[in-house]
Amino acid sequence: MKLFDVYPLYDVTPVSAKGIEVWDDKGQKFLDFYGGHAVISIGHSHPHYVKRIKNQLDKMGFYSNSIQNPLQQKLAEKLGQMSGCGDYALFMCNSGAEANENALKMASFHTGTSKVIAFNNSFHGRTSAAVAATDNPSIQAHINKQQKVTFLSLNDFETFEKTITSGGYCAVIIEAIQGVGGLDEPTTEFYQFIAKKCKENNVVLIADEVQSGYGRTGKFFAFQHHGVQPDIISIAKGMGNGFPVGGILIHESFKPSYGLLGTTFGGNHLACAASLAVLEVLENEGLLENAAKMGDYFKQKAAKIPKIRKIKGKGLMLGIEYDFEVAELRKQMIYNHHMFTGSAKNKKLLRFLPALNITKEQIDEFFEALQKALQ
Numbered sequence: 001m002k003l004f005d006v007y008p009l010y011d012v013t014p015v016s017a018k019g020i021e022v023w024d025d026k027g028q029k030f031l032d033f034y035g036g037h038a039v040i041s042i043g044h045s046h047p048h049y050v051k052r053i054k055n056q057l058d059k060m061g062f063y064s065n066s067i068q069n070p071l072q073q074k075l076a077e078k079l080g081q082m083s084g085c086g087d088y089a090l091f092m093c094n095s096g097a098e099a100n101e102n103a104l105k106m107a108s109f110h111t112g113t114s115k116v117i118a119f120n121n122s123f124h125g126r127t128s129a130a131v132a133a134t135d136n137p138s139i140q141a142h143i144n145k146q147q148k149v150t151f152l153s154l155n156d157f158e159t160f161e162k163t164i165t166s167g168g169y170c171a172v173i174i175e176a177i178q179g180v181g182g183l184d185e186p187t188t189e190f191y192q193f194i195a196k197k198c199k200e201n202n203v204v205l206i207a208d209e210v211q212s213g214y215g216r217t218g219k220f221f222a223f224q225h226h227g228v229q230p231d232i233i234s235i236a237k238g239m240g241n242g243f244p245v246g247g248i249l250i251h252e253s254f255k256p257s258y259g260l261l262g263t264t265f266g267g268n269h270l271a272c273a274a275s276l277a278v279l280e281v282l283e284n285e286g287l288l289e290n291a292a293k294m295g296d297y298f299k300q301k302a303a304k305i306p307k308i309r310k311i312k313g314k315g316l317m318l319g320i321e322y323d324f325e326v327a328e329l330r331k332q333m334i335y336n337h338h339m340f341t342g343s344a345k346n347k348k349l350l351r352f353l354p355a356l357n358i359t360k361e362q363i364d365e366f367f368e369a370l371q372k373a374l375q
C-alpha cells in the first residue's frame with residue numbers, strides 16, 4: 001500500500017532526538033527551532049517525560065472513559081493550579097481540531113444558536129466546525145461550508161460590534177497570537193472589547209490556545225497578556241510534547257450532563273502521564289520564565305540583523321518577516337545549516353518555535369547560520 005500523498009516533505013529522516021537536537025538516519029545532527037510546529041514544549045525525549053510514560057505503560061496504557069481514572073483528576077488539579085484557571089473544568093480529547101470542535105459544540109449547546117465569529121487568517125483545525133472557522137477556503141469541503149461563520153478583521157471594533165449585536169451567534173473564536181496565519185495579534189483593547197461584547201450578547205468566548213498555550217509566550221496562556229477571561233480555552237500541541245492529547249477548559253458557569261461530550265481515546269492513562277510529565281517539567285525547570293527571557297534575547301539579537309522587516313510574536317512563539325518569500329531560506333537552513341524552522345500562511349515569515357528550555361547559545365547558533373544563509 002502507498003501513503004496518501006498530502007504532505008510535501010523535506011528530504012530528512014530523523015531517527016532520534018534529545019532536547020532541541022535531532023539526528024537523522026545518516027548520523028547528522030540538526031537543531032530543531034520548529035518543534036514539529038510548536039508541539040515540542042519541554043524538549044525531545046526529556047528524561048522525566050520518558051520515565052513517566054514508560055512507567056505508566058508498564059502498569060496500564062489505556063482504558064476507556066467508562067471507569068475511574070484518577071490521573072485525569074490529578075492532571076486537572078495541576079493544570080488548574082499552574083495556569084491560574086482553577087475555576088474551569090477539564091474535558092480531554094486528542095488533538096487541537098477536536099478541542100475546538102468540542103468548544104464550538106459546547107457554545108452551541110449553551111446558547112441554542114449556531115453562527116460563529118472568527119477572524120481573517122485564523123487557523124482552528126480541519127474537522128467540521130473547526131475548519132469552517134478557519135480562514136482558508138482551499139481546505140474546506142462543501143460539507144464544511146454549511147456552517148455559518150463570519151470572518152472579521154482583527155482590531156476592527158466597529159464591524160465587530162455591528163456583527164455581534166445582529167444576533168444568532170453562539171461563539172467568537174480567537175487566537176491571542178495567530179499561529180498558522182502569521183503571528184498577527186489582537187490589541188489588548190480589542191481582546192477586552194470582544195470579551196465585554198460577548199458577555200453583553202450572551203455569546204461564548206473561545207480562546208484557541210492550541211499553539212500559544214502551555215507557556216509558549218512566557219505566560220501559561222497567551223490571553224493572560226490581555227487580562228481577559230474566556231468562557232472556554234482549547235489546548236493541545238505543547239500539552240503532550242508530542243504525545244497526541246488535547247482538551248478544553250470550560251468555565252464553571254457551564255453545567256455538564258452525562259453524554260454531552262465524549263471520546264474513546266481522550267484522557268487515557270498514557271495521555272495523562274505525558275501531560276502530567278510536561279507540567280512537572282515546566283514547573284520544576286522554570287520554563288515559562290525561560291520562554292519569556294529567551295524571547296527577549298531573540299528579539300535583541302534579531303534587531304541587530306539587517307534585511308529583517310519586522311519581528312513578530314511573544315516569548316518563544318516568534319517570527320522574522322522579510323521583504324521576500326522565505327521558502328528558499330528555509331531550505332538552506334535545513335540542508336546547509338541543519339536547522340529546522342517554520343513557515344506560515346504569510347510566505348515572508350520565518351517562524352521560530354523551539355522547545356521552551358532553549359539556551360542563549362543555541363539562539364546564537366541560529367543567528368550565525370541565518371546570517372550566513374542570507375549572504
Ligand SMILES: Cc1ncc(COP(=O)(O)O)c(C=O)c1O
Binds near residue numbers: 096097126175236
Ligand atoms: C491555533 C491552532 N488551533 C488548532 C490547530 C489544530 O490542531 P491539530 O492539528 O492538533 O488538530 C492548530 C494547528 O496548527 C493551531 O495552530
